[in-house]
Amino acid sequence: MYANVFTKTTLDRWKPPLIAAVSLGVLLIFGMAVYRGIDVSFWDELPEAFRSVFGIPDGADVGGLAYGAIYSGYGMLTMAAVALAGGAVSVAGEEKNGTIGLLLGNPVSRTNMALSKAAALVAVTAVAFIILWLAGVATPMVLDVEIGTMDVNALVVMMFVNALFYGMFAFALSGWTGKSSVAAGVSAGVMVVSFIAVGLLPLIDEVAGLAKFFPWYYFSSGEPVLNGISWGDFAILAVGTIAFLVIGVVGVNRRDLRSQSVGTKMIDRLRANPMTHKAAEMLAGTARVSKIWIKTASEHQALLYVIVPVLFLMSVMIGPMFTMLDDTLKSLGEQFPEELLSLFGGGDMGTPEGFYQVEMFGMMIPICVLVVTIVIGTAALAGEEKRNTMGLLLANPVRRSTIVVQKTLTMILYAVIVGLGAFLGVAAGSLLGGLGMDMGNIAATCALATLLGLAFGALALALGAATGLTQIASYGAVGVAVVAFIINGFLPLNDSTAAWAKVSPFYYYLSSDPLINGMPWGHAAILAGLFLILVALSVWLFQRRDLRQTG
């Protein structure tokens, strides 16, 4: 192993895991503080099965939801995503940047280089989890909250090994392909599918056993916060992690290293073939570069290919699933306190609208729209500056405002497509399940999700317009979105803070129950207004600023 490769990689990669860990720590404090101020006796009325799924032990009411939702739930997803992002760029990132040749031009073996990078991944992840552990242990003490028999140490250890599992999975893919986008995409896909499968499969007796084939099972099924570390599960994840490390190192040694070359895609082969040249040219050539907004759209096609089908299929599946689970859910739904459900988008789980709201509209659909709009908003100005192509683009007779407007057009188009995909999926799910949901209301809710995504995409655009920095644009928009989501989810639980939920754009998305009540035009106008103001602000900011030059 090489200390300097380790150190440099650590210095390059420490920010995302540490920012994520600190954010989750702050959220834990925030969550426990809010729960402390409300009547939590409703927990005792919750069905045992539900408490178990969320890792909520007996007698640990306030801390239970906080650890369950913030750490085991989206905290784990966040930390695993950060780890796999780090794993994906370990070796392939150097290839993408064109620096791998320079690095290996020194007397450095590929094995040791890869091991040094893997060690850096482990180190930054470990430091992040130490922060999570400190926050997890200190928060109940500071807030004087009784956490009962919950085992924070076990939870954090299992989270750590689970995060490393996905990090090393991405590392292995990166080692074999040299493509960071493939490594990140595939490992993130496996993680999300695994998470969803392990959450849903056990609800259906006939297929409950299949959950064991998904790695997330070995993190969540043992309920470490309740039962301590399950050493069998720990061993499976640890062995998998080590196996991926070895596979990754072998991969790096076996293949040709990539240069910055972009590679040949199917469409390129079709263009090269005289038989298909003309049709392919229409798709990929002249048409693709005819306008700024069309070229921007073509650059982000892959996002749609991944997100829309997944979103559509999930939305379709929920309908028949509701029919299958109908009775169980209805009895469960009667026991659920309104306060709890508001965290997951609100709604009565016993009704089709409520079930769709909790399963799809609460988090999944807004996440999908926000990912698309924030990626486009970030790449629009800051991304073009980062690639050093903005100067060349602006050497043509185009106004800066035109560039902002055209790229915003792409953002609108893509947000509408994702919204449409969600609408078609939910509508089909409702028809398949015979749920009889109101199509107009589904359309209204999807339109609100689209507007919500556009507001945050425009925020990324405005941050990029102000700074020209992709990190500020993307982290800024994601950070504000997470805080806004939390504000909208937590503040209504306490009467004294409920009114403040209106500062969150998420409030204008679902607070009026649009799946039942139809389009809240006032709320839609607020989201649309926010979007337009941020786009106008982006134009104003971008026109007044020196362009950045990287390199």
Add this chain to the structure above:
Amino acid sequence: MTNNVAIHTQGLTKFYGKVEALVDLNLDIVRGEIFGFLGPNGAGKTTTIRTLMDEIRPTTGSATIAGLDTHTDSVEIRNHIGYIPGDLAMYPNLTGRDTLTYFSNLRGGVDWTYVDALAARLEADLSKKVGDLSTGNRQKVGIIQAFMNKPQVYMMDEPSAGLDPLVQREFQGMMKEAAADGATIFLSSHTLSEVQRVADRVGIIRTGHLVTVEGVQALRSKAIRRVDLYFDNSVDASVFKPIDGVRDVESRNHHVSLSFDGSMEELLRVATSNYTLTDINTQEADLEEIFLTYYREAV
């Protein structure tokens, strides 16, 4: 400023915080002129070009191109400009032809026969993706992009980077032809032989300050040249030291060599007064020596 002036800057100044990147640049470049802009790394060449292109805004001062303000009329100006940025970056996933089509569409179209002629002349392969091209081949696409709309003004920041010598010659020919057709070329380059070959005038910038602007020939003729004098007998170096403009005299056997920027008539008078001069060899300084002299003065 007359109508013949293509690029005009007045007190153009750019600070990055407290760092003076460009200070009080006053410059007039006339139509049909190739203007070489020289300076060491970080001297302010790229800052000048980026300010003229309205990528960055001057702290004080102003500039015009073809009589139009570089900030307020920047969009109109860009109809008439061809630009190659330093450290050229393009869209890796587009082919050369797609890249040119994209920019051509933003300009309302170009003459593709001319584009193909330029590609043939530079031996550029426009069918490959830009990300798959070598640095030099990528630069060719950048050059075609700058020339394809037959602009009135060319702004070029290190345009020859990565080009092989044959393509460099071809490119120099393209610049000369453009200038002969009345275009103005602002050429920032470290390839001094290229600047010497094509430029009419040269500006030298150092730590943000314009040090001198001269015609290339005037600069060379005023510069110190190396003179070698051969005699039928040994001549002592001290004979030449009193002459104005003589430096670094060395005498070895029948050969005296010296650096000289004074009157040639006086030098010849002394050399032939009491000695028999058998041969003389004088070498005009090339731009590189002049360039180095200007830079060394800064150290």
